[in-house]
Amino acid sequence: MSDIPLVPGDTPLSAWREVYRGASVRLHGSAAGPVATSAAAIERILAKGAPVYGINTGFGKLASVRIDDADLARLQRNIVLSHAAGTGEPSPTAIVRLMMALKLASLAQGASGVRPATVALLERMIVAGLTPVVPSQGSVGASGDLAPLAHMAAAMIGVGEIEVGGVRQPADAALRASGLEPLALGPKEGLALLNGTQFSTANALAGLFDAERLFQAALVTGALSTEAAKGSDTPFDHRIHTLRRQPGQIETSDALRALMAGSAIRASHLKDDERVQDPYCLRCQPQVMGAALDVLRQAATTLGYEANGVSDNPLIFAETDEALSGGNFHAEPVAFAADMIALAVCEIGSLAERRIAMLVDPALSGLPAFLTPKPGLNSGFMIPQVTAAALVSENKQRAYPASVDSIPTSANQEDHVSMAAHGAARLLPMARNATAVVGVELLAAAQGCDFHRPLTSSPALEAVRTLLRGQVPHLDDDRHFHPDIEAANAFVRSGKIAAAAALSLPGVA
Structure with a gap:
């Protein structure tokens, strides 16, 4: 089975079928420019010094709390660790792989503010068969699939567990055994990874x-x-x-x-x-x-x-250096679609x-x-x-x-x-x-x-x-x-x- 090319924003349903059934993925080359441009926009937004949700503020009800520049990396790590609060049986490997591919295609559109290295790590994990262990319960479908995606993001920073060839291993050891280093999160990256509808959509x-x-x-x-x-x-x-x-x-x-x-x-x-x-x-x-x-x-x-x-929040518009907060993480379209499938x-x-x-x-x-x-x-x-x-x-x-x-x-x-x-x-x-x-x-x-x-x-x-x-x-x-x-x-x-x-x-x- 050949690799499936993920074209950000334009991947056909037939490709997602193949990913679900075991095909590996490769990110289309068109993604490199928008990802780099988006990451650069984050740096310019931070340089302005104004409070921007998810970048230098707290999250959810704590959005009014301003975070010092020295604590921005810790802020992103903390949100991943605190939100990795799922429970229940691990999600099937095929579901998690599909979720990772969906997140990869979303981040690669250049509206999330993550760095190229972050996108590259996610892609390499999929290709290498490194599948985070993601509990199946804990998401209400808004503000995104926070807990399941946080478990994915935690594995990327070397926390939690990763399944390799059907065997669960500590995440940091599994990454290093495949020649990968755990990720040190930059501004906005923790939130970008764990916010979105990819868990619901994969299921x-x-x-x-x-x-x-x-x-x-x-x-x-x-x-x-x-x-x-x-x-x-x-x-x-x-x-x-x-x-x-x-x-x-x-x-x-x-x-x-x-x-x-x-x-x-x-x-x-x-x-x-x-x-x-x-x-x-x-x-x-x-x-x-x-x-x-x-x-x-x-x-x-x-x-x-x-x-x-793209369903995370806030979304980055590099042409104007704006971070716009909205509600794309609300998974109502997916919920309606799931109910329709259940009825059928x-x-x-x-x-x-x-x-x-x-x-x-x-x-x-x-x-x-x-x-x-x-x-x-x-x-x-x-x-x-x-x-x-x-x-x-x-x-x-x-x-x-x-x-x-x-x-x-x-x-x-x-x-x-x-x-x-x-x-x-x-x-x-x-x-x-x-x-x-x-x-x-x-x-x-x-x-x-x-x-x-x-x-x-x-x-x-x-x-x-x-x-x-x-x-x-x-x-x-x-x-x-x-x-x-x-x-x-x-x-x-x-x-x-x-x-x-x-x-x-x-x-x-």
Whole structure:
């Protein structure tokens, strides 16, 4: 996997996907000039002697306290140490790396006042695989992701821990072992490093990227379940959906129809099926999944802007030597995007669980009870459906919008916060839950189609069944189910299901 060039302010979402999935980064050469210019502006601003927030004053409620020039370096070190107050389990390495890359791209735009050496250290840490240990809890999403980013900044000054190759080490030792020296912070640099939305944004992007693969897999398993139940593809007729005019619905219906094209199972009951309409979990897939697709794309747009933005405070405008205090650290856009992703993930899993429940019910599916040839002696898919139901219920509880919550902090100076970090950090667990639901559906739908042999499904769906059967055989008699579910989950997470079905949706990877 080649290095991803980070172009400050203009890095595409596809690049952030690759960084999340393990690609290293290199900063585009265009960043050098703006960073140096911004750092020089800090020196000129200090020379004027006027109080400037974050440079020679205290922070938050203490912004009115003037700091002597002799204490400016200590001021920046103190803010990092005092704000590194997170708790909870360490954030996943992939999340922290993505957060570091987002911060790197932000600082490199030359609006934060940091020195070139500071930017270079952050870049070298990413390239060298030096990942700060960052507790997952402690941010309210304004004034930025202070605690998580402070743990990152602390590692840069040699405090705390750094993970290298899966092993946690003291930060100063890990830096020096890689030929790097801990950073001595200059004016404004501590605040620039720990202020911003990069922790929330990294978690939200990770949730988005996992949700994209989940969506594609669920579209395929939904088509496979329709085949297993000998459902109709008439509800996927393009003409129906053009009248609704919802873009995601139109695109989803077309994809479902293409997935089922050429199915001998479908052809076998076109004339003989007495059913007039299928259950909503089959018939309304374009409406539900299409809406989820539109929501995911809207969230992607918002997060794409945020990933390319500058969100610390104050911001440095070198052309006029001004440090302007604002509120770009308030992560409300990220919070809204995270809530949107959570709703989509919840509904994708909910619809898939209803299809599983339909398949195991002989009154609805026309298949053997619980998809086993010997119901009674065998339980078949009875409990996997229960597992799916449990996971869907858990996701429903987690899907409540985090952005509607707020709690005042910093002696009421920061009196409205976004809860973006909380809202974004829940996305990966939600995606894992929904992934397991779709994994169970993959197994159940493939099992259902097995009962229609020698009839086969479409070429696209048969390719998916072949992929699955290469690792998970047909279930004749009850066996240890957990390994089958884990294998199916891995197919969902990896994107191999969509690849096997040759499913491609613009903007979704």
